[in-house]
Amino acid sequence: MMGLSIVIPIYNERETVEPLYAALTQTARTLGQLYELLLVDDGSTDGTSDALDRLAAADAAVKVVHFRRNFGQTAALSAGIQLASGEVVVMLDADLQNDPADIPLLLARLDEGFDLVHGWRKNRQDAFVSRKLPSKLANWLISRVTGFAVHDLGCTLKAMRREIAGELQLYGEMHRFIPILAHWRGARCAEVVTRHHPRRFGKSKYGMSRALRVVLDLMTVKYMIQYQSSPMRLFGGLGLASLLAGAAAAAATVAMKLGQGIDMTGNPLLLLTVFATLAGLQFLVLGLLGEVCVRTYYESQSKQPYSIRSLVNFGDRMDAAAAAIARQRAA
Numbered sequence: 001m002m003g004l005s006i007v008i009p010i011y012n013e014r015e016t017v018e019p020l021y022a023a024l025t026q027t028a029r030t031l032g033q034l035y036e037l038l039l040v041d042d043g044s045t046d047g048t049s050d051a052l053d054r055l056a057a058a059d060a061a062v063k064v065v066h067f068r069r070n071f072g073q074t075a076a077l078s079a080g081i082q083l084a085s086g087e088v089v090v091m092l093d094a095d096l097q098n099d100p101a102d103i104p105l106l107l108a109r110l111d112e113g114f115d116l117v118h119g120w121r122k123n124r125q126d127a128f129v130s131r132k133l134p135s136k137l138a139n140w141l142i143s144r145v146t147g148f149a150v151h152d153l154g155c156t157l158k159a160m161r162r163e164i165a166g167e168l169q170l171y172g173e174m175h176r177f178i179p180i181l182a183h184w185r186g187a188r189c190a191e192v193v194t195r196h197h198p199r200r201f202g203k204s205k206y207g208m209s210r211a212l213r214v215v216l217d218l219m220t221v222k223y224m225i226q227y228q229s230s231p232m233r234l235f236g237g238l239g240l241a242s243l244l245a246g247a248a249a250a251a252a253t254v255a256m257k258l259g260q261g262i263d264m265t266g267n268p269l270l271l272l273t274v275f276a277t278l279a280g281l282q283f284l285v286l287g288l289l290g291e292v293c294v295r296t297y298y299e300s301q302s303k304q305p306y307s308i309r310s311l312v313n314f315g316d317r318m319d320a321a322a323a324a325i326a327r328q329r330a331a
């Protein structure tokens with residue numbers, strides 16, 4: 001299918017489903033191109049699932065993926081991307097905090113030749129201390145560490161070419177790093193200021209606990225973008241540095257014994273020698289193991305980190321549905 005796939009992760013958002021559908025349909029129709037609404041039900045338990053099925057029954061542009069349980073926003077987005085058939089994938093939150101009316105803005109930027117356009121909630125409508133401040137700090141830290149200048153990685157509203165979306169491998173909470181991962185794969189990225197509204201229905205699914213997860217994910221992403229394909233460059237470097245420190249400590253221990261008669265077993269530098277040498281060897285072996293893992297990772301087939309209960313309205317795309325199910329069985 002040429003056209004647009006709008007991917008939306010939905011977890012217990014019963015009240016927003018209808019207004020969301022209305023707003024999206026209104027925007028999508030003005031675009032004058034084929035579109036599909038890919039609604040990924042991330043294991044909702046509040047009746048959202050039935051509401052989605054009702055929409056799908058009434059409108060063939062609505063495609064619904066029901067997860068067996070709650071796998072998280074990243075998994076939901078990832079599933080939506082895998083099953084998208086449009087040339088362009090747009091993603092946004094279900095809660096109408098992102099404004100569907102901004103979609104044409106993003107698409108216009110894509111048309112200028114960008115591969116990925118991400119939103120910036122410049123005028124964000126969330127609590128300052130618990131949401132905006134931590135988000136500002138996180139964005140600053142992430143920009144510093146990864147070298148990718150970005151204002152608002154937490155904004156789900158994005159548009160990207162499907163080739164780029166399909167190449168992203170999203171685990172854990174990695175959806176926040178999509179622009180960085182895409183940039184790392186060579187995508188041309190642009191940022192666009194988007195509108196943001198307070199949450200009208202339901203509650204946010206996240207609290208402060210995500211701060212720690214973001215920091216841990218950042219370490220993973222840093223490793224991925226810098227050392228993924230050659231772990232030996234990181235671990236081998238640490239190993240050699242450790243061995244060097246061990247050798248220096250050993251030389252100092254011997255020199256102190258010969259020069260000043262300092263007892264070797266009573267010299268703390270002997271401990272450093274042993275420790276640094278062992279650590280150095282461990283790092284080197286870790287680097288070798290990493291190299292083996294990387295080869296397995298790249299050369300074996302990719303597997304999906306989610307499982308789909310059922311697919312709705314994929315009738316004309318049995319190929320994609322069948323492939324998704326076959327992949328699951330194989331996993």
Ligand code: UDP
Pocket residue numbers: 008009010011012013042070071072073076092093094095097203204205206
């Ligand atoms: N979401 C999801 N699975 C989850 C948590 C959230 O699919 O486990 C969806 C949720 O329904 C919403 C989007 O992800 O569409 C963003 O969630 P939320 O609005 O709670 O995050 P916030 O905007 O507060 O950062």
Ligand code: MG
Pocket residue numbers: 093095097199204
């Ligand atoms: Mg929200």
